[in-house]
Amino acid sequence: MPSSATRDDVQRLLKEGAQLVDVLPEAEYRDEHIAGAVSIPLKKLDRQTTAHLDRNLPVIVYCYDLF
Helix, strand or coil: CCCCCCHHHHHHHHHCCCEEEECCCHHHHHHCCCCCCEECCHHHCCCCCCCCCCCCCCEEEECCCCC
């Protein structure tokens, strides 16, 4: 179930084993991303590209865009 999270929430979830997914385009992911994040560009986000994620653990999806 999607929900918003504070920085503290994200830090706690990551310590508990949550998975971090960066949905920016691949080139932007290569330029800079949060350590430990996997790249699944938003335009490619589907059942196949997320199949490797553990469905028993929380998934944190993030995108950083100045615009």
